[in-house]
Each structure stands twice: as C-alpha cells, then as structure tokens.
Amino acid sequence: xxxxxLLLISSSGVHGRGYLxxxxxxxxxxIAGIREVLFIPYAKKDRDAYAExxxxxxxxxxxxxxxxxEFSDPVKAVIDAESVFTGGGNxxxxxxxxYRQKLMEPIREKALRGMxxxxxxxxxxxxxxxxxxxxxxxxxxxxxxxxxxxxxxxINPHYTDPLxxxxxxxxxRAERLKExxxxxxxxxxxxxxxxxxxxxxxxxxxxxxxxxxxxxxGEEPEDLVPGEKLDHLL
Amino acid sequence: xxxxxLLLISSSGVHGRGYLxxxxxxxxxxIAGIREVLFIPYAKKDRDAYAExxxxxxxxxxxxxxxxxEFSDPVKAVIDAESVFTGGGNxxxxxxxxYRQKLMEPIREKALRGMxxxxxxxxxxxxxxxxxxxxxxxxxxxxxxxxxxxxxxxINPHYTDPLxxxxxxxxxRAERLKExxxxxxxxxxxxxxxxxxxxxxxxxxxxxxxxxxxxxxGEEPEDLVPGEKLDHLL
Numbered sequence: 247x248x249x250x251x252l253l254l255i256s257s258s259g260v261h262g263r264g265y266l267x268x269x270x271x272x273x274x275x276x277i278a279g280i281r282e283v284l285f286i287p288y289a290k291k292d293r294d295a296y297a298e299x300x301x302x303x304x305x306x307x308x309x310x311x312x313x314x315x316e317f318s319d320p321v322k323a324v325i326d327a328e329s330v331f332t333g334g335g336n337x338x339x340x341x342x343x344x345y346r347q348k349l350m351e352p353i354r355e356k357a358l359r360g361m362x363x364x365x366x367x368x369x370x371x372x373x374x375x376x377x378x379x380x381x382x383x384x385x386x387x388x389x390x391x392x393x394x395x396x397x398x399x400x401i402n403p404h405y406t407d408p409l410x411x412x413x414x415x416x417x418x419r420a421e422r423l424k425e426x427x428x429x430x431x432x433x434x435x436x437x438x439x440x441x442x443x444x445x446x447x448x449x450x451x452x453x454x455x456x457x458x459x460x461x462x463x464g465e466e467p468e469d470l471v472p473g474e475k476l477d478h479l480l
Numbered sequence: 481x482x483x484x485x486l487l488l489i490s491s492s493g494v495h496g497r498g499y500l501x502x503x504x505x506x507x508x509x510x511i512a513g514i515r516e517v518l519f520i521p522y523a524k525k526d527r528d529a530y531a532e533x534x535x536x537x538x539x540x541x542x543x544x545x546x547x548x549x550e551f552s553d554p555v556k557a558v559i560d561a562e563s564v565f566t567g568g569g570n571x572x573x574x575x576x577x578x579y580r581q582k583l584m585e586p587i588r589e590k591a592l593r594g595m596x597x598x599x600x601x602x603x604x605x606x607x608x609x610x611x612x613x614x615x616x617x618x619x620x621x622x623x624x625x626x627x628x629x630x631x632x633x634x635i636n637p638h639y640t641d642p643l644x645x646x647x648x649x650x651x652x653r654a655e656r657l658k659e660x661x662x663x664x665x666x667x668x669x670x671x672x673x674x675x676x677x678x679x680x681x682x683x684x685x686x687x688x689x690x691x692x693x694x695x696x697x698g699e700e701p702e703d704l705v706p707g708e709k710l711d712h713l714l
Binding site for chain 2: 291338339377378382383384385386387390391404422423425426428429
C-alpha cells in the first residue's frame, strides 16, 4: 500500500495575502494530530530568522515548530520527526545543504513510509525527481541535481503564463520547459502560483486557487484545474 | 602586457532588430583582419542548425565561420583558431559540453594570449569567473560552475530592472544578485539587453545602446553608461 502523504505548495505567498495564509486551509487538516513539525530552513541563509518566522506563523494556528538547524544531530531529528516542512528560498542552497547534512536519504525514507511531508516553492521542487526545473539562480554548486524523488516527475513552482508582448524578457517558462525535454524524459508538473498538490491514499489531487500545467516530452501541454487528479502520472 | 581582446554581448537579439544586428558595428572592427571565426554552438541542442544560422548572419558581413562541432579534433580546432565566438542558449548545456570536450582550458589560454574572444548571452557569461549569475534553467548538471575567468567578475546577461508592481513574478533580478553575494564575494557586472563590454589594451569599455549595473557585496549597485570604463574592477 502506498503510504505517501505529501502537500506540495507552489508559493508561500500569493498576492495580497500573508505568509502561507492561502495554504493554511490545506496544511491544518494535513497535519491534524501532529504535535510538532520539523522545519528545514536551508533554502535561506539566516536560519534563525527563518525558523522564527515559521514558528510565528505556524504558532498562530497552534502548530509547534522546531528547526532542524537547532538540533546537534540533524539526521536523528529527521528520523524522530512526526512531519517535515521545507520552506522556500533558493533551491541550489537547499539541495547543497541537504546533501552536506546527509538529510536527503532520511527525509526520503521517512516520507515513503508515511511521514507527512510538506513544502513550499523550493521545498516542493525537491519532492520531485530532480531540481532541474527550478527557477532559481545557481549561486552555489550542489553535489547533485537529484532530489527526494517522492513523485515520479519534476516540479516547476511559480509557473507563469507568457507576459504580454514587449514585457516578456527572454524566453517564456513554457519554452524553458520545452528545452528541459530536449535533454530529459520525465514529465514536468508546473504549479501556478496558487496551486498545490495533495498526495494521499495513492492519489494526487490538485488543490488551491489555481491549476497546473503538465509538460511531457514531444507532446502539447495539458491544463488541469483544482479538483482534478494527477494519477495518470503515477 | 595585457593581451586580452574580448567582446561580451548581453543579448544576440534586441527588440525589433535581426539576429546580432545591433552588435555588428562592434563585431566587425573587433575581428578586422581575421579570415575565419570558430563558432561554439554547444548552448543549443541542434548544432548543425545553429552553425548554419551563424554562418548565414556572419556571411552577409563577409565573415567566414566554421563550427567546432564540425571538427574531428575540437581541441585542435581551438588551438588553431584565429578568433572564437560562443553563441547564446542554455549556459548549463554550454558549460557541460565545454568540459566534456575539454575545451575550457584551451579557450582560456588562447584568449589570455590575445586571441579575440567574443560571445553573446551564455557565451558572455562564461567569460566570467563562474556561471553562477546565469538566468538559465539547470536542465543538465555540469561538472563545475567555474568558467573561463577572462574577467575578474561574474556576468549577468539580459539584466532587467524590476517590472511594475503586480507584473513582477517572484524576486527581482537585483534581489537574486544580492542573494548571490550572501555566498560569493566577487563583483557582478549586469549587462542590460543592449549593453556590451569591449576589453582591449588592458581596459574594459562599455559599448552598445544601454549601460551596466555593478553589484558588489554589501554595497549599493553602481550604474554605468556606454562610454564609461570598468577598469576599477581589474
């Protein structure tokens, strides 16, 4: 039986609303019964400040948070965790530090065995097979682009449709993802800003205020809306 | 004596003009007297088509072009080259293939000894210390982010100022470059779309229709316009 429980949020902020506010209606039932969430702050440099921000926002909802960087043994912290939440920031930083701390494999194993894993932006991207469809700048060199592989595709967070003529600087996101498929075979699930994926009971449901676009090698992209499932990708 | 001769073009296309048209007034005097230019097509997948395009555009100006992928010994092709031009595309692809073909070092050595090197977009980015300020998607994993190091800074091509409120998706370019400086010390020269850098006689001059913005760690960015020099960075 497939035990995976994942909530993959495109963005921690959507226009006009506070940090994670739009995602709380999904986060709260997702971690119902969990006493403490383990936070992964590595996508940003100032880990103390980032952990404090998350603690404040989650605390308002009655969720207790500890950050993995506050533990002397981060691997043990993951092994003991009831749930893991990875925040957004720079995916290259996040992946570099997850490898350095040897946390990629423990998080993966726990999540495959049913520990609720949730993430926003870079934290959602790393649930995919690789980080190759991140939008971030490569400010540090990770030892690998391979990520958790909790879902059999790569994730492009913050998907944007082309801007009006003249405002589009350089290629569109869709053109970049097409170029990805010149060198890679796996599907890409592009999450619009307000989209989320909820995986439980062996099924992936689209949640949130916007839908997703699926890019497959050599095929036209497929648009799906909240309420529809991605089970054909499993 | 500093023998470097470099022409680093932000973009191969600017709004409303044909491929490289805006750069030709700089390219032609830069390679005056050169009989044949060696083209590096690795930033795009279809090398034959890319070489053909360059041959056509350069041919109109009377410049003969051969592409490095047409040689059985690419290293020898570089060693024998009178001038090297690297085209734009995906910087991750370009750097991966330059390492695979063992061309990074020969190009570097030739350029330091005075062979005219010119590039556009990804081809300009790799003249810097590292590719860490590229805007491209990491669709393949290069063996290193280190690049030619022909200039003592990194280059951000296609620099764009922030879009109006509401149209800016995610962080601005300036915010990304600030994040780069949380982990790296060297200056970044951000080239606006129509900007170019011309290095000769130990001096770097800003050319083209737009200027550059210099980002340094912990300092306010500095705006410079065409006609000004970057010699304080050397």
